[in-house]
Structure formats: C-alpha cells, structure tokens
Amino acid sequence: MxxxxxxxxxxxxxxxxxxxxxxxxxxxxxxxxxxxxxxxxxxxxxxxxxxxxxxxxxxxxxxxxxxxxxxxxxxxxxxxxxxxxxxxxxxxxxxxxxxxxxxxxxxxxxPDYPMGWFNLGRNLQVLGDTGPAVEALEHACSLEPALLPAHILLGDALVHLGRFDEADRRYRAALALHPACGDAWRGLANMKTRPLPDEDRSQLVALLKRTDLAEPDRIGMGFALGKASEDHGHYDEAFAALSDANARQRRLAPWQAGGFHVFVESVLAAGAKLPAPVEPALGEEAIFIVGLPRSGSTLFEQILAAHPMVEGASELPDLGEVLVEESTRRGQPFPRWVPSATAQDWQRMGRRYLERTARWRRQCPRFTDKLPENWLYAGVLGAMLPGARIVDVRRDALEAGWSCFKQQFYRLPHFACTLSDIAAYVRDYEAAMDRWQSAAPARIRTQRYEALLADAEGEIRALLAFCGLPFDAACLDFHQAMRAIRTPSAAQVRQPLSRDTARAGRYGRLLDPLRFGLGRPLA
Structure with a gap:
C-alpha cells in the first residue's frame, strides 16, 4: 500500500x-x-x-x-x-x-496472486461461466488455503453444477476457518434436498448463544438453524429461528409495503397506453420467466433449458440495467419517463437488451431470463421487446410465501422478512400480472406449478407451444439436463417431480398472519 x-x-x-x-x-x-x-x-x-x-x-x-x-x-x-x-x-x-x-x-x-484468481472466478460465476469459475476458484484456494471467501464461492459454484458432495466439503472447509461463518452455513442450508445433520443443528444452537457474532453471520446461521430444525421436525423451533433471522434482516433495511404498492400503481398507470412497436417480432429470442421467488420458476427454466433450441441464462440483471440506463439518460426515475418514450425509444432499449444478452445465444437461438422481479416490467415489455414471451409462474401463494420467509435474500430491502409484507407483495404482483395477462394473452402465460404436478406432459407441451417451440421429449426429463443452475433451487430441480412439496400446513396457526393477508381461512 x-x-x-x-x-x-x-x-x-x-x-x-x-x-x-x-x-x-x-x-x-x-x-x-x-x-x-x-x-x-x-x-x-x-x-x-x-x-x-x-x-x-x-x-x-x-x-x-x-x-x-x-x-x-x-x-x-x-x-x-x-x-x-x-x-x-x-x-x-x-x-x-x-x-x-x-x-x-x-x-x-x-499467476501467484490469489486475489486475481478469486476475482476471475467470482466474475465468471456472476456471468454464468461456472465450469471455468470452479477452476479459477480452486486455484485461488490452492494458493491461499485461508482465503475464506474463495471456499464459499467455490462451494456455491459446485452447487450450481450439481456437485453437492464437493460443495459440502468446501463449505465445511470454510467453517473450519471460521465456525460462525454465516455464508458457509447459508450454502449448506441452500442445498434444499440434503437434510442438515442433527449435530449441525446442535452446533448452530451453541454458536448463536455467543455474544461476539457479527450480525450478518448471526442472520445466516439463523436461517440455517430454521432449515435444520424443520429437517428434524422441530417446527416451533424452526419458526422461532426464522422469525429472529428475518427480524434482524429487516432491521438492516426495512421494506415499505405501502411505498411499493404506490410504485406498482405508478407502473400500471404509466404503461396503460404504450406506442405500437416498430418491430413486432423484436425480442422473439427471449423467454422471460417471472413470478414470486420460490414459486417454481427455476423448475420451469430447467424444463425449457432441456430443449435443444433454448439456453437457460438464469437470473439476468440486464433488463433492469437497460431501464436504469434510460432513467440516467433522461434524468428521471422509472416509470416517470414512460409516457414520453416513443416507439423508437422502446425499440432502441429493446435492441440494447438484446446486445447485452447476445452471449446467451451463441449455442442456441432462444434463451431464458429468469429474474423473478422482472414481472414489474411485463407491461412495458410489450413496447420494448414485443416478440418476447413471458411465463408467469404461480404456486400456491401460502406455500410460496412461506418458502420465501425461509429463504435468506441478499438484496435489501426485501419483502420476505415479515409474513404480512409477503402477503402485500403477493397481492400487488398478482393484481398487476392478472391485468397485463388479460390484455396480452398471446405474450403472457400464467403457468401453474400445481398443474405441472397433476399433468406434467400436458403442461410441458402447452408451455413449449406458447413459446413457439416444437415438442422435444428431453423436456420431460428436465432433471437430467446438464447445466449450471445459479439459484437456491439448484438441488431440487435435478430430481424428478415430487408432489410432496407442501410444508406450510406443518406450522399451523403460526402462519395465520400470512393466511389473513392472503384472504385465506385461518388455521
């Protein structure tokens, strides 16, 4: 220095x-x-x-x-x-x-600078080049075995490739360096199909009694304890751990449900009358998968990515980034400038999005963009990328909402830290998407998760037809598709469909605030 x-x-x-x-x-x-x-x-x-x-x-x-x-x-x-x-x-x-x-x-x-390899691996992972990311991060770990973040990111990358045993070893190598590392515990907990051993649960209970923990570590371990407790049938303990972790998370940056509702209403109003597109087919390469997190969006992306014509790109930031660029150019936040945007402006923004995402069309002509909150832009996409298809994944809101409460989200503020905020978010999301879908059924499909469980082949055929894709039997065996999956559902979607996914009923009246907000009968 x-x-x-x-x-x-x-x-x-x-x-x-x-x-x-x-x-x-x-x-x-x-x-x-x-x-x-x-x-x-x-x-x-x-x-x-x-x-x-x-x-x-x-x-x-x-x-x-x-x-x-x-x-x-x-x-x-x-x-x-x-x-x-x-x-x-x-x-x-x-x-x-x-x-x-x-x-x-x-x-x-x-070549002997471990942070160089770490930065390369980190950025390759962000860009979705998971195999090369693993190689770079392994090199960083070999050069500096005490580089804690490298072990964690390597664990994440291995999870995304489905190499769960190796990922487990990397997370536990991080815990050997720092037993109270919240990120390492988060990684272990995010392998959803692998129960955490009871000794992990006992260790988490003991660690959380310490008074010298950094707050991010305490939060990460709280979410992990919630999963470990649920894995072993201790539902009251799981709910208490998750409630404490979410409360701490919310204190870092409180979500404002009322302000978000006003924002959604402004998006709906601004996009009520958009210009007819200059190129009606612009964006036909893209398939957007939107919805509530933990609703099955990764599963439907995995189904589509099993098709030989489709590349699964996971959660891309590019759509939001293009709109932010336009907001910066105009000196006004989205959606204030939307009524003044011309058809040519939307065409320019659509082409900018396609330029930014071109790397995902090198092997296949079509690609998926699976960022759940892109539902906010489903209306303006009709002017910006009118040829794109939008798949709105819906899972039973009680189950999806409870699954959100159990998941640690890193982008703050986040709606999932209280059951009442989750319900408010669901109401805003469903009302907006219902309005947009009814106005444009040819480009927006409401895809029910439970319908897939009831008739997998029928739903997959209908989904492919909506996207303009010929049927391919590989989509029925989606769990065998070899690709990196960069979401917390990486383990779940590598297994055949399971009808035993409901968990909310085990918590009884503890989830009544969510039921009340959703207009459901109380337990």
Whole structure:
C-alpha cells in the first residue's frame, strides 16, 4: 500500500482513505469531493485515478470510468488492481468480453496472486461461466488455503453444477476457518434436498448463544438453524429461528409495503397506453420467466433449458440495467419517463437488451431470463421487446410465501422478512400480472406449478407451444439436463417431480398472519 500512495502527503492519504470508505458506503458525492481535492494537488496520481474510476463505475458513468482507469494504467500498465477495476467497469457497461480479457490478463501477469484468481472466478460465476469459475476458484484456494471467501464461492459454484458432495466439503472447509461463518452455513442450508445433520443443528444452537457474532453471520446461521430444525421436525423451533433471522434482516433495511404498492400503481398507470412497436417480432429470442421467488420458476427454466433450441441464462440483471440506463439518460426515475418514450425509444432499449444478452445465444437461438422481479416490467415489455414471451409462474401463494420467509435474500430491502409484507407483495404482483395477462394473452402465460404436478406432459407441451417451440421429449426429463443452475433451487430441480412439496400446513396457526393477508381461512 505504501508504494501505491507514494508521492502523497499524510493529509492526502487520509483523504484517499476517506474517499475509499465513502465509495464503499455509497456516499459518492463526498467521495468525489475528496478525490477532486487530492487530484488538485497531485494531478494524475494513478491510485487516485483508480479510485475515481471505481466511483464512476458505481455512478454508472462507464465511459468516464474507462477513461480514468486507462489513464492510471498508462502509468501502471501491469497493475492488477487497476486492471481488475477496468474489467469491472467494462462488465457494468455490458462489454463482457473485454471484462473477461482484463481479468484473465491479471492472472497471466500475476499467476501467484490469489486475489486475481478469486476475482476471475467470482466474475465468471456472476456471468454464468461456472465450469471455468470452479477452476479459477480452486486455484485461488490452492494458493491461499485461508482465503475464506474463495471456499464459499467455490462451494456455491459446485452447487450450481450439481456437485453437492464437493460443495459440502468446501463449505465445511470454510467453517473450519471460521465456525460462525454465516455464508458457509447459508450454502449448506441452500442445498434444499440434503437434510442438515442433527449435530449441525446442535452446533448452530451453541454458536448463536455467543455474544461476539457479527450480525450478518448471526442472520445466516439463523436461517440455517430454521432449515435444520424443520429437517428434524422441530417446527416451533424452526419458526422461532426464522422469525429472529428475518427480524434482524429487516432491521438492516426495512421494506415499505405501502411505498411499493404506490410504485406498482405508478407502473400500471404509466404503461396503460404504450406506442405500437416498430418491430413486432423484436425480442422473439427471449423467454422471460417471472413470478414470486420460490414459486417454481427455476423448475420451469430447467424444463425449457432441456430443449435443444433454448439456453437457460438464469437470473439476468440486464433488463433492469437497460431501464436504469434510460432513467440516467433522461434524468428521471422509472416509470416517470414512460409516457414520453416513443416507439423508437422502446425499440432502441429493446435492441440494447438484446446486445447485452447476445452471449446467451451463441449455442442456441432462444434463451431464458429468469429474474423473478422482472414481472414489474411485463407491461412495458410489450413496447420494448414485443416478440418476447413471458411465463408467469404461480404456486400456491401460502406455500410460496412461506418458502420465501425461509429463504435468506441478499438484496435489501426485501419483502420476505415479515409474513404480512409477503402477503402485500403477493397481492400487488398478482393484481398487476392478472391485468397485463388479460390484455396480452398471446405474450403472457400464467403457468401453474400445481398443474405441472397433476399433468406434467400436458403442461410441458402447452408451455413449449406458447413459446413457439416444437415438442422435444428431453423436456420431460428436465432433471437430467446438464447445466449450471445459479439459484437456491439448484438441488431440487435435478430430481424428478415430487408432489410432496407442501410444508406450510406443518406450522399451523403460526402462519395465520400470512393466511389473513392472503384472504385465506385461518388455521
């Protein structure tokens, strides 16, 4: 570090550290002021430029980020940190190939630098290149066996490939380094089809009695204890553990159900009258799978991805990113600018989405985008990607809602931290999708999870027909499809269909707040 800040005074170094903390915390304006102050007295300093590049990336000013990071690399051409940050900027801008080239360059320049391999593996995993991600993360672990995050990410990648025994060993290697590691416990708990041993449950109970736990670790272990307790039939204990973990999660960033309802109403109002599309077939490559998390969306993606014409891309951020780019360009948040967008604007945004997702059509002509909350954009997709098909997966709301309560979500605030918020979210989601589906049944299909259990072949044939795909028997044997699955359902969808998936009834009156919010009879 001393070498990186050489030439800066003690005061300037202090400002640089303050700027780094501000960027980390999302306080971009104060960070900009501090960096500008340092650059005024030390113009062109590469470490200051590197931090400024990170700031521009966070602010979505990608051209500016690439420019200043390029200036830094002009002085430090082989600097692994600046190269990594430039890769991050290029990825955020949608230039995935350039980003991968940067990260690989870091590993070639510094093959004994474990963080280079870790960053390469982490980003390959984010991009869905899970096999190469495993190789990179294994290299990082071999170079630095005490690198805790590498063990955890390697465990996650192995889960996504269906290599569950190896994943278990990696998570437990992380626990050997840090027994109270919430992320490692989360990984073990997310292998849904593998019960946690009773000794894990006992260890979690003991660990949670400690007073020196970091709050994220306590939350992760609370969710794991909930699963372990349910696995062994201790339902009151499971509910108590999950309630405590969710309460702690919610305190970090409370969900505002009333504000979300107002937002959904504004989305519905803004999209009530959209221009006729310039290219009615634009987006016919894409199949969006939306709905409530834990509703079976990963299962239906697995069915579609078993088809030889379809690539399963999992949960892609690109649709939301394109709309954020448009909001930044217009200086207005979505959906305020929607009524003023022309048919040509929507066409441009649709093409931008297809450009960002082109890598998922290298092997197959069609691809799935399975980000559940994309239901919010189902209306405007009629103007942006009118040729796309949208599959709205519905599972019994009580079962899906309870499954959400049991799942630790990392994007905060999240609606799943209280049973009443879950019910409010379900009401908003179902009302919006019902309206959009009734207006556009040719491009939006309501797909019932329970209907699949009752008549798998009939539902799969109907789903394929809706998507414009010929029937293929491989879709009936979806659990045998070899692909990376980057969701908490990775273990479940590698098994044949099971009709024994209901769990809410075991909790009786404890779930009455959810039943009440959904308008169901109380237990």
């Amino acid at each position: 001393a070498t990186r800040v050489a030439g800066l005074s003690a005061e300037q170094r202090q400002q640089l550290e303050g700027a780094a903390r501000a960027i980390r915390d999302g306080a971009l304006a104060p960070a900009q002021q501090m960096l500008d102050a340092v650059l005024a007295r030390a113009p062109g300093h590469p470490e200051v430029l590197r931090l400024l590049g990170i700031l521009h990336t966070r602010a979505r000013h990608y051209d500016a980020a690439r420019e200043v990071l390029g200036d830094a690399l002009g002085q430090w051409p082989d600097d692994p940190l600046a190269l990594t940050d430039l890769g991050n900027a290029e990825q955020a801008a949608g230039d995935v190939e350039a980003a991968l080239a940067r990260w690989r360059q870091v590993c070639a320049l510094a």
